[in-house]
Amino acid sequence: MDEFWPVADVLGHLAGSWQVERSVRDRASGDAGAFTGVTVFRPLGDSGGLLHHETGTFVWRGVPRPAERTLRFRPGPAPGTADVRFADDRPFHDLDLTTGRHIADHPCSADLYRGEFTVRDADHWRTVWRVAGPAKDLLLTTDYVRLG
Template sequence: MRRLQDFLGDWRLAREITHGDGSAARFEGQAEWRAEDGGALYVETGELIIGTGRFAAERRYRWGADLSVWFDDGRFFHQVPPGGGAAAHWCDPDQYDAEYDFSRWPEWTARWRVRGPRKDYEMLSHYRR
């Protein structure tokens, strides 16, 4: 069972993104969980690699002590299951379904499948210390 303290610190992050039309992209960089206000600030930085080049990219979330994840603007995103498993987020009109796998801790993955009229992709993120 994972706790917030397990995530704190620096991680290498590699992400594969596959779109429904067959196009693909990658993200290479790092993720950091920093203890803050009883939870943690999650910041990932790196490069998004697509057919037209490499672009700087950054994403931020806030994590609660209970592994709840919130967008940086304060909206709830989803709940990470402490033992791994499924999570979901409805972002009208698209459905986001996740699967967390902690079975090879401290290496772990998060797979998101996004389907709807606006979005259609799968994103697999690999984290390791």
């Protein structure tokens, strides 16, 4: 994809519900899996941020399991950006989609998570996380489509 859709206010853009399709590939073993579900971004108290709650089904090695995760998207240091945190408020990564594309790194023990965020248009965006290190060699690609 050569063109990106700039987002002036990431929190305003993400608010609402999104259909989620994620592919997960273990590049070391060749195993592959998929997550299908919904992510809802709703107001996070009076902070001006959003609570991200994802629910769905993750299929790994042919076995489906319920899966969910929660993140906190708080206003970032620059207008229109976000500071993304885990549910327990530990830092995860920054997010600036003012150009429609953003790269973020998250060190986790000896592994490095590198995320690429791209916005295609008002109703479609994608994340691609590459995880590399002694414990993991993964590629996670997630497509989001706005619901309603």
